Amino acid sequence: MKTQTYTLNLGPQHPSTHGVLRVVLELDGETCVGSKTHVGYLHRGIEKILEDRTYPQVIPYTDRLDYLAGINNNLVYVQTMEKMMNIEIPERAEYIRVMLAELMRIASHMVGIGIYIMDLGAISAVFYPFIEREKILDMMAHLSGSRMTFNYMRIGGLAHDIHSDFKPELDKFIVEFPRFIEDYHRLIDDNEIFIARTKNVGTITAEKAKSYGLTGPNLRACGVKHDIRKTNPYGIYNRFDFEVPVGEIGDCYDRYVVRMKEVEESFKIIQQAYKELPDGPVMAKVPKLIKPPIGDVYHQTENPKGVLGCYVVSDGTPKPSRVHFRRPSFNNISIFDEIFIGHKIADIIAILASFDFVLGEVDA
Amino acid sequence: MYGKGLLKGLSVTGRNVFRKRLTEKYPEEKPQLAARWRGGFQLDVNECIACSLCEKACPNSAIKLTTEKNEENKKQLASYELNQSYCLFCGLCVEACPKKCLRFTREFETATYHKEEVKLDLFKNQNLSASASIYAQPEKATEAARKEEK
Ligand code: SF4
Ligand code: SF4
Numbered sequence: 253m254k255t256q257t258y259t260l261n262l263g264p265q266h267p268s269t270h271g272v273l274r275v276v277l278e279l280d281g282e283t284c285v286g287s288k289t290h291v292g293y294l295h296r297g298i299e300k301i302l303e304d305r306t307y308p309q310v311i312p313y314t315d316r317l318d319y320l321a322g323i324n325n326n327l328v329y330v331q332t333m334e335k336m337m338n339i340e341i342p343e344r345a346e347y348i349r350v351m352l353a354e355l356m357r358i359a360s361h362m363v364g365i366g367i368y369i370m371d372l373g374a375i376s377a378v379f380y381p382f383i384e385r386e387k388i389l390d391m392m393a394h395l396s397g398s399r400m401t402f403n404y405m406r407i408g409g410l411a412h413d414i415h416s417d418f419k420p421e422l423d424k425f426i427v428e429f430p431r432f433i434e435d436y437h438r439l440i441d442d443n444e445i446f447i448a449r450t451k452n453v454g455t456i457t458a459e460k461a462k463s464y465g466l467t468g469p470n471l472r473a474c475g476v477k478h479d480i481r482k483t484n485p486y487g488i489y490n491r492f493d494f495e496v497p498v499g500e501i502g503d504c505y506d507r508y509v510v511r512m513k514e515v516e517e518s519f520k521i522i523q524q525a526y527k528e529l530p531d532g533p534v535m536a537k538v539p540k541l542i543k544p545p546i547g548d549v550y551h552q553t554e555n556p557k558g559v560l561g562c563y564v565v566s567d568g569t570p571k572p573s574r575v576h577f578r579r580p581s582f583n584n585i586s587i588f589d590e591i592f593i594g595h596k597i598a599d600i601i602a603i604l605a606s607f608d609f610v611l612g613e614v615d616a
Numbered sequence: 617m618y619g620k621g622l623l624k625g626l627s628v629t630g631r632n633v634f635r636k637r638l639t640e641k642y643p644e645e646k647p648q649l650a651a652r653w654r655g656g657f658q659l660d661v662n663e664c665i666a667c668s669l670c671e672k673a674c675p676n677s678a679i680k681l682t683t684e685k686n687e688e689n690k691k692q693l694a695s696y697e698l699n700q701s702y703c704l705f706c707g708l709c710v711e712a713c714p715k716k717c718l719r720f721t722r723e724f725e726t727a728t729y730h731k732e733e734v735k736l737d738l739f740k741n742q743n744l745s746a747s748a749s750i751y752a753q754p755e756k757a758t759e760a761a762r763k764e765e766k
Contacts, residue, residue, distance in 0.1 A: 308708070309673075309708065312704045312706035313675070376629050376632075386638075393649070393650040394651070397650060397652035397654040398705065403708075412652075415651065415652060435631075438625065438628050439624075441621070442624060443622060444619060
């Protein structure tokens with residue numbers, strides 16, 4: 253019998269491409285024989301816009317890169333600027349920054365895990381993580397007045413000190429969260445359907461992951477112990493005690509396991525930072541008009557999705573000459589075209605979901 | 617035994633059936649928004665000194681204001697328009713205001729029927745009746761607001 257392959261467009265409007273990613277698949281029956289990923293449907297030209305903004309005005313735009321973890325994007329930019337201008341920030345601000353960055357890491361992983369498992373067909377498994385995320389977003393609203401686009405960090409510290417409504421909610425979260433982790437492991441870890449859909453699916457070797465520039469949980473799932481918080485600590489991360497969890501074979505199941513373990517480590521850091529939270533100001537003395545010296549600085553931090561880098565070029569004026577972000581999701585999805593080949597469509601959905609990428613960050 | 621993991625998971629779901637409902641019964645019950653909520657805007661025109669710092673702080677040029685000289689040759693506000701369709705709700709304008717007369721409100725149902733209504737004319741409609749947010753307001757004012765709420 254004569255057969256032929258056919259082309260299938262997965263996305264850009266498809267719920268399991270998590271936004272507007274378009275993958276053109278060449279299929280032989282159900283099996284993928286060729287794939288081409290297209291990006292750019294959410295391109296807003298943020299880096300170009302930033303050339304016409306003053307240095308403090310850049311911060312609200314960073315929230316809109318990885319919109320599931322806005323605080324972490326604020327952090328990389330303000331730390332880059334502090335490096336450029338040699339600003340020491342107050343201890344209290346450092347501790348609050350770490351606490352918030354880790355809270356947002358949990359919130360982001362809650363979406364990552366929840367949506368992942370929903371894409372595999374389990375509906376109730378998305379609601380439990382979202383309940384926990386909701387608590388974190390409410391806490392953030394008490395601090396910054398907004399639930400997703402915070403604009404909370406400033407060059408030299410924070411916009412305001414924490415609000416009195418924040419602490420009781422954090423106390424409650426610290427009590428309730430371990431219970432959620434325990435429940436979720438019971439719900440998912442041994443689930444036969446989940447295991448059948450994810451074990452040995454989308455396996456990536458450590459060499460291949462490194463050659464494609466994968467970072468974050470997707471890289472660690474392949475067994476590479478690489479976390480900027482440990483290898484090149486920024487801020488005050490060297491003061492905290494935490495592990496860097498790694499996976500074994502880099503399949504979809506490992507990516508789930510690594511994220512769950514990471515959430516627990518983040519929870520440990522939050523507890524330590526909260527216990528040691530010092531009193532004092534949250535803003536250093538910074539000139540009203542920010543005019544950094546001529547030069548360029550690169551700085552990177554560990555975002556929930558991977559290594560987020562920020563490169564700023566200053567020409568001595570109040571506006572940056574160039575701002576560039578190394579967005580982890582963009583590098584992470586570059587491996588798709590290679591690993592999709594040989595998989596069935598249902599497996600491709602599982603791989604897409606397990607990568608937890610955000611299109612706001614891919615296209616910028 | 618095959619299916620043991622499924623049953624274990626179902627027991628979690630079963631336990632959650634008897635949990636307290638978390639869904640808010642909106643719109644019958646209105647949510648309690650944070651004190652620093654960044655919803656709408658209000659402007660106390662009598663306090664404003666027409667310094668246009670808010671206009672300069674805005675990253676997206678959402679604010680357009682004009683000034684005029686009064687009889688005593690002092691600068692005063694002649695018009696004030698905030699185009700919310702360009703607004704990022706970042707709060708930089710509110711933080712920049714030296715008189716703290718430009719404030720956020722805790723409104724959240726801000727959808728409108730007509731696109732003209734998206735532009736706020738804060739000179740004509742100061743919107744002072746809306747519940748003010750304490751975002752970037754001085755400590756004293758926020759304490760007073762908190763007491764009032766209690
Ligand atoms: S909130 Fe931000 S974007 Fe909106 S008017 Fe104020 S400064 Fe401009
Ligand atoms: S910054 Fe405040 S005082 Fe100055 S023009 Fe704007 S609203 Fe008026």
